[in-house]
Every structure is written in C-alpha cells, then in structure tokens.
Amino acid sequence: MFTVTLKPKRDRPTRQGHPWIFSGAIAAVDGRPSIGEPVRICSASGDILGVGAWSPESQIRVRMWRFGSDAPIDEAFFREKVTSALAIRAEMGARFQTNALRLINAEADGLPGITVDRYADVLSGQFATAGAVWAKPLVVPLLMELTGASSFYDRSDVDGLAHEGLPQTTGLLAGVEPPERVVIQEGDVQFEVDVRNGHKTGYYLDQRESRRIVATYAVGKTLLNTFCYTGGFGIAAQKAGAKAVTQVDISAPALALARANTVLNGFAEADTEFIQGNVFQVLRGFRDRGRTFDVVVLDPPKFADTRSQTMKALRGYKDVNLMGIKLVAKGGYLATFSCSGAITPDLFRTVVAEAARDAGRTLRIIQELRQAPDHVEALNFPEGLYLKGLLCYVE
Numbered sequence: 025m026f027t028v029t030l031k032p033k034r035d036r037p038t039r040q041g042h043p044w045i046f047s048g049a050i051a052a053v054d055g056r057p058s059i060g061e062p063v064r065i066c067s068a069s070g071d072i073l074g075v076g077a078w079s080p081e082s083q084i085r086v087r088m089w090r091f092g093s094d095a096p097i098d099e100a101f102f103r104e105k106v107t108s109a110l111a112i113r114a115e116m117g118a119r120f121q122t123n124a125l126r127l128i129n130a131e132a133d134g135l136p137g138i139t140v141d142r143y144a145d146v147l148s149g150q151f152a153t154a155g156a157v158w159a160k161p162l163v164v165p166l167l168m169e170l171t172g173a174s175s176f177y178d179r180s181d182v183d184g185l186a187h188e189g190l191p192q193t194t195g196l197l198a199g200v201e202p203p204e205r206v207v208i209q210e211g212d213v214q215f216e217v218d219v220r221n222g223h224k225t226g227y228y229l230d231q232r233e234s235r236r237i238v239a240t241y242a243v244g245k246t247l248l249n250t251f252c253y254t255g256g257f258g259i260a261a262q263k264a265g266a267k268a269v270t271q272v273d274i275s276a277p278a279l280a281l282a283r284a285n286t287v288l289n290g291f292a293e294a295d296t297e298f299i300q301g302n303v304f305q306v307l308r309g310f311r312d313r314g315r316t317f318d319v320v321v322l323d324p325p326k327f328a329d330t331r332s333q334t335m336k337a338l339r340g341y342k343d344v345n346l347m348g349i350k351l352v353a354k355g356g357y358l359a360t361f362s363c364s365g366a367i368t369p370d371l372f373r374t375v376v377a378e379a380a381r382d383a384g385r386t387l388r389i390i391q392e393l394r395q396a397p398d399h400v401e402a403l404n405f406p407e408g409l410y411l412k413g414l415l416c417y418v419e
C-alpha cells in the first residue's frame with residue numbers, strides 16, 4: 025500500500041473522523057497509486073491515521089475507508105460495513121411500513137461515494153467516486169448475498185464522476201433484469217419506480233416521512249404539489265383524504281408516471297389536476313387568477329451544487345417561496361423544502377422568513393422536516409444533511 029503523508033497541522037479533520045482529505049492538505053505520496061486504490065494516510069510526524077481511497081483527479085484527493093489502522097480494505101472490511109448498514113435499517117421497513125429503503129448512505133455509512141437504494145427486490149446504486157468504483161466488484165456481490173435481492177442496477181450516471189476523470193455507467197450489475205416498473209409500498213400508498221430512467225436511483229425515498237406527515241394536514245383540503253415528479257406528496261394526500269390535488273411538473277415523463285401512480289392507488293386520473301409547466305409561471309398564473317390552496321408543497325430540485333452557487337440558489341428559493349406563500353389560503357399550510365447541501369437549515373429559515381415578509385403573511389413553524397431516517401447522518405460528516413424542510417401554518 026502506498027503512503028500519503030499529510031502536511032504538518034493538516035491532520036486534525038482526519039483525526040476527528042472526517043472522511044475527506046483535500047489535495048491542499050497532502051505533503052507527499054511515496055509512489056503512483058492507481059485511481060481508487062486504497063492508500064495509507066500518515067500525519068507529518070508519521071502516525072498512521074487510516075486508509076482511504078485515492079482520487080488523483082478530484083480536489084477531494086482521499087476519502088477515508090477506515091481510521092486509526094492500515095489494515096487491508098478487502099471483502100471482510102466491506103462485509104462488516106454493509107452488515108452494519110443493514111443492521112441500522114433492519115427494523116425500518118416495518119417501522120415505516122415500506123419495502124423501499126436507502127440501504128447504504130455513502131459517507132454516513134462509512135462507505136464514501138456509495139449509495140444503494142432498495143426498491144422491493146431490486147437494488148439500485150450509485151458509485152460516484154474513484155474509491156466507490158474500485159470497491160464496486162466487492163460491494164455488489166455482498167449486497168446481493170446479504171439482502172437476497174433479485175437485481176442490482178447501476179445508476180452511476182452522476183456528474184461527480186467527471187471530477188474523478190471516470191466515465192458514467194449504467195446497466196445491470198447482478199441478478200436478473202429488473203422489471204420496467206418496480207412497485208413499492210409506502211404505508212398504504214403504492215408507487216411505480218423506474219430504476220432505469222427515474223431520477224437518482226429511480227425515486228426520492230428521502231421524502232417518504234415528509235410525504236406521510238404532510239398528507240395528514242391535507243385531509244378534506246385542497247393541495248398544490250409543485251415539482252411533483254412522480255406525484256408523491258399529492259398521491260399520499262389523496263390517500264389520506266384530500267379534497268382536491270393539483271400536481272405540477274415541467275417533465276412529461278414524470279407526469280406520465282404521476283398519472284400511472286394515481287390510477288395505481290385507486291383514483292381516477294380525471295379527479296386530479298395535472299399541469300405540465302414551469303412552476304414559476306404556473307404559480308404566477310394562479311396568483312393572477314386569485315386561486316388559493318389549503319396546502320402548498322414546494323419541493324424544488326437542487327438549486328445549488330456548490331457553495332459558489334449559493335447566492336443564486338438563495339434567490340431561487342426566495343422566489344419560489346414568495347410565490348408559494350401567496351397562494352396559501354388563510355389558515356392553510358406550507359411545506360417547503362431545500363435539498364441543496366450548501367443551504368444550511370438556518371439559511372433556509374432566513375430565506376423563508378424573507379419570503380413571508382415580502383408576501384405580507386405570518387408563518388409559524390409547526391415542524392421541521394428532514395431527509396427520511398434511512399438516510400442516516402453521521403456526526404463526523406455534517407455535509408450529509410442535505411434535505412431540510414419547514415412545515416408552516418400560514419395566517
């Protein structure tokens with residue numbers, strides 16, 4: 025194993041268990057490790073800090089596999105990591121009444137770059153870093169063995185691989201070809217998931233608990249679900265007894281799946297209002313016509329990928345929240361989200377507060393919302409909290 029030596033005084037994050045080592049912290053490498061290969065990490069004084077994966081092209085030059093020892097990164101290592109990730113989720117299927125869970129949440133599960141979701145019997149994964157790609161041949165068979173899944177589909181069509189100098193990959197990794205649509209259960213709601221073409225690994229499991237919570241506020245009410253994707257918040261609300269649901273998305277394939285999911289759950293397509301269009305324009309149209317809703321859900325895509333895009337993202341969140349708040353009927357609810365990791369919960373509150381002020385409405389937070397619990401957060405990796413939301417009562 026090659027050794028990477030850190031600069032003096034640059035070993036603190038690693039000693040504290042942070043999984044990332046930036047290129048600027050590295051003093052020397054005693055050879056030319058290949059892309060993704062495990063390397064020994066040593067402090068300037070020669071202490072062994074652990075083993076990480078070598079990313080020669082990325083600013084994040086090393087992602088740590090293990091801390092405090094230079095024992096090998098082999099099948100036994102991954103078996104232990106995967107087993108403990110599965111143990112964390114062992115009771116979650118029953119607790120959250122679902123057969124779809126995030127099984128491996130990358131850094132937060134000690135497996136940087138590796139994300140694996142389970143949709144019924146189908147595993148769908150992203151291997152987004154050099155180390156993750158290197159580990160793929162070890163991790164895939166282990167997950168097949170330990171979960172008993174029938175398929176493992178690769179959805180490593182992620183932008184991050186470009187930073188690693190690696191190509192994107194998709195396709196079957198193990199088992200049989202998954203069905204065109206995998207039907208999953210979330211409580212008493214069913215959803216069709218397209219693991220080949222859907223977003224990320226196919227679907228947004230991270231909003232599962234928020235869909236359930238928001239639905240309970242929509243009983244007998246009208247609900248506007250913006251950025252609806254495959255209809256999640258709207259269909260959960262219908263199942264809970266919402267009076268009328270409006271689903272808005274810019275993507276035709278997403279709306280097609282939203283319609284299919286509506287029917288799958290026993291509702292007539294004609295009873296839901298589906299609008300294909302840009303949310304910003306659609307909301308303006310509602311405002312001009314004086315239309316309001318009892319519950320408004322705002323779940324936009326990531327507006328900021330990096331810290332440098334934060335300012336632009338903040339304007340986007342402010343605009344969408346301003347328009348959304350204006351459409352909430354007096355005494356109604358707003359469920360508003362941000363999935364940009366660069367936007368902290370405090371910053372998000374500030375933006376929503378500004379939007380409320382500009383809209384001339386008073387908002388009270390009833391509940392803070394987060395990524396679902398199977399998307400565990402690690403205390404040594406605060407970057408792992410990306411999805412946050414506010415459920416507000418609007419006066």
Ligand code: SAH
Nearest residue numbers: 228231251253256273274275302303323325
């Ligand atoms: N709430 C969803 C996930 C939303 S993902 C769930 O619970 O599953 C974000 C969605 O926003 C995507 O479907 C994307 O097509 C849509 N989108 C992105 N920009 C948009 C815009 N300007 N107007 C309307 N929809 C948009």
